[in-house]
Amino acid sequence: MTKTTSIPVKSITSAADMVMEDRVHKSLYSDPEIFEEELDKVFNHTWVWLAHESEIPDSGSYKTAKIGRQPVIVVRDRKGNIHVLQNRCRHRGATVCEKKHGKTKAFTCPYHGWGYGLDGSLRALPKPEEYENILDKAEFGLNSLRFETYQGMIFATLDDSIESLDSFLGGAKKWMDLFMKQSGGYPVQVLGDHRFRFPGNWKIQLENTTDAYHFPIVHKSFISSIDDQTAEVFDFLDGDGFVEDLGNGHSVMVMIPDLVDLEANLDDPIPERFQPLADELAKEGKSEAEIKRLVRAVGGSGFNLNLFPNVSCSMAFFRNLVPISVDETEIHHVAIGGKGAPAAFNQKRMRLHEHFQGPMGFGTPDDGEAWERVQHGSKAGTDGWIMVNRGMSRLSTSEDGNVKGAVCSETGMRAAYQQYKKMMAAEEKE
Amino acid sequence: MSENQLYTRVSEFLSLEADLLDHKAYDEWLALWEKSGLYIVPVEHDVTDFANHLNVAYDDDEMRQLRIARLSNGEAVSTVGAENTVRTLSRIRILEASDELVTVRCAYCLYENNKNGVRAFPANVEFILKPTEDSFLIQQKVARVMKSNEHLTTVSYLF
Ligand code: FES
Ligand SMILES: [Fe+2]
Numbered sequence: 046m047t048k049t050t051s052i053p054v055k056s057i058t059s060a061a062d063m064v065m066e067d068r069v070h071k072s073l074y075s076d077p078e079i080f081e082e083e084l085d086k087v088f089n090h091t092w093v094w095l096a097h098e099s100e101i102p103d104s105g106s107y108k109t110a111k112i113g114r115q116p117v118i119v120v121r122d123r124k125g126n127i128h129v130l131q132n133r134c135r136h137r138g139a140t141v142c143e144k145k146h147g148k149t150k151a152f153t154c155p156y157h158g159w160g161y162g163l164d165g166s167l168r169a170l171p172k173p174e175e176y177e178n179i180l181d182k183a184e185f186g187l188n189s190l191r192f193e194t195y196q197g198m199i200f201a202t203l204d205d206s207i208e209s210l211d212s213f214l215g216g217a218k219k220w221m222d223l224f225m226k227q228s229g230g231y232p233v234q235v236l237g238d239h240r241f242r243f244p245g246n247w248k249i250q251l252e253n254t255t256d257a258y259h260f261p262i263v264h265k266s267f268i269s270s271i272d273d274q275t276a277e278v279f280d281f282l283d284g285d286g287f288v289e290d291l292g293n294g295h296s297v298m299v300m301i302p303d304l305v306d307l308e309a310n311l312d313d314p315i316p317e318r319f320q321p322l323a324d325e326l327a328k329e330g331k332s333e334a335e336i337k338r339l340v341r342a343v344g345g346s347g348f349n350l351n352l353f354p355n356v357s358c359s360m361a362f363f364r365n366l367v368p369i370s371v372d373e374t375e376i377h378h379v380a381i382g383g384k385g386a387p388a389a390f391n392q393k394r395m396r397l398h399e400h401f402q403g404p405m406g407f408g409t410p411d412d413g414e415a416w417e418r419v420q421h422g423s424k425a426g427t428d429g430w431i432m433v434n435r436g437m438s439r440l441s442t443s444e445d446g447n448v449k450g451a452v453c454s455e456t457g458m459r460a461a462y463q464q465y466k467k468m469m470a471a472e473e474k475e
Numbered sequence: 476m477s478e479n480q481l482y483t484r485v486s487e488f489l490s491l492e493a494d495l496l497d498h499k500a501y502d503e504w505l506a507l508w509e510k511s512g513l514y515i516v517p518v519e520h521d522v523t524d525f526a527n528h529l530n531v532a533y534d535d536d537e538m539r540q541l542r543i544a545r546l547s548n549g550e551a552v553s554t555v556g557a558e559n560t561v562r563t564l565s566r567i568r569i570l571e572a573s574d575e576l577v578t579v580r581c582a583y584c585l586y587e588n589n590k591n592g593v594r595a596f597p598a599n600v601e602f603i604l605k606p607t608e609d610s611f612l613i614q615q616k617v618a619r620v621m622k623s624n625e626h627l628t629t630v631s632y633l634f
Contacts, residue, residue: 242628243629265550266545266548266551266554269548388527395530399530404628407545410551411553
């Protein structure tokens with residue numbers, strides 16, 4: 046067993062070495078050189094989540110996003126096909142779109158007016174005579190990036206040589222399937238998002254998604270704001286929950302085992318807090334079966350699925366992290382509901398999201414404060430380790446043959462850091 | 476009531492509202508509200524159908540009470556550091572006035588002192604006020620905060 050006393054940092058020469066099985070070095074939060082290396086070795090060589098298909102429903106719908114710091118556009122063309130395009134004009138390099146999302150017929154560069162189709166192809170440019178015989182339009186489309194989807198989630202990569210998304214997600218797919226059951230029998234639909242920044246490193250947020258340990262402490266004021274029955278549901282540290290390492294840096298933290306499969310146990314009694322919704326749906330003439338399904342789904346799943354490196358399916362929303370700099374991170378909390386589901390259902394889901402998430406939620410600001418403290422604390426001393434050894438001596442094997450720890454173990458963090466270590470240890474890549 | 480009188484009364488009321496928040500007189504602030512009133516911070520600035528959109532905050536009476544409890548009970552680590560705020564308001568314009576409702580818009584800036592320094596949150600704030608015998612009750616307050624449609628930092632107070 047490794048001792049928890051200090052290990053001199055002088056013996057460590059690389060970021061990969063700063064990740065041990067049970068601890069990571071605080072320089073990983075604050076060294077700008079390591080941050081640059083991460084953008085290259087992690088974000089440029091893995092599958093990065095960009096959008097959910099429902100965010101680009103129609104021909105011409107687009108969303109702008111980032112792979113690491115690189116701007117891209119996710120767009121649906123006239124035939125309904127999705128493209129992920131580098132957001133950079135092939136003339137002198139201006140971005141061709143700066144809006145979060147929208148709908149367009151084409152992308153026209155604002156600088157000299159080169160016009161690109163929805164598939165990225167260069168269609169037209171002003172005063173073409175001066176390019177006579179020197180520019181082949183077919184070679185100057187917006188660069189198209191490799192992307193793949195699973196359960197409507199769109200991931201792209203800058204590396205054409207890595208494994209398929211399917212194989213990368215591996216054991217996480219089962220949990221994505223379960224997560225998508227929360228739209229009450231309707232297709233999953235993004236309803237909007239909360240975006241905020243906090244002054245801290247992206248990995249602090251990555252860790253937090255599988256940190257059940259902090260919940261009763263940091264979220265005390267949220268727990269005080271909910272009814273007793275719900276507070277009991279959220280009192281999960283002593284329950285049967287668990288964290289499972291799903292491989293490739295992914296992990297799942299099951300907090301409320303009863304809410305893993307939202308299509309099961311439809312006959313459970315309706316929780317008090319959802320009775321008004323049930324009444325409203327009944328008034329609208331919805332069948333008992335549909336009411337049960339919607340009410341069971343409305344609060345979201347009982348687990349957080351952490352997908353390395355930048356997205357999680359977190360109870361009732363997608364959490365997307367965007368590294369801005371070594372000590373600044375942007376977080377998107379993407380609310381989801383059901384496409385075509387009763388308005389009352391989607392409204393309830395948005396009100397629940399607003400209650401906890403986002404810049405003015407009853408939960409997020411307190412998380413933000415804790416993360417900011419971690420970043421600040423990382424300036425103390427030269428020899429500081431971040432401990433992620435919780436639950437290490439009490440591991441077991443899950444049904445699927447994975448390493449499994451208690452719900453408030455740090456099993457998920459160790460999984461993410463081991464993947465990080467593997468990627469950071471890779472030889473310099475182009 | 477003359478236009479001038481109305482303008483004066485509305486201005487007084489908006490100052491009172493901001494002053495109560497700055498001085499954490501939350502019970503008095505809650506008493507300014509019509510029970511059915513809504514306090515809203517939308518994400519997108521052009522939204523008007525707030526119920527069917529995701530907002531930064533969408534508080535009915537119950538959520539307002541809970542939010543005030545959260546801001547005052549000391550349980551939330553993020554509110555402990557949020558020591559003081561200064562709200563300034565100006566450019567007050569009455570958009571519509573009847574005996575039942577007065578709609579008014581103003582420029583509003585909240586300055587927050589926290590451990591990272593002083594931060595400013597400028598906003599367009601629109602009130603729908605219900606005239607009472609000698610004052611108003613708030614039927615709706617919508618704070619369109621700059622950057623709410625891009626990215627905010629976390630916020631530990633009310634706009
Ligand atoms: S940079 Fe885009 S047209 Fe010139
Ligand atoms: Fe949290």
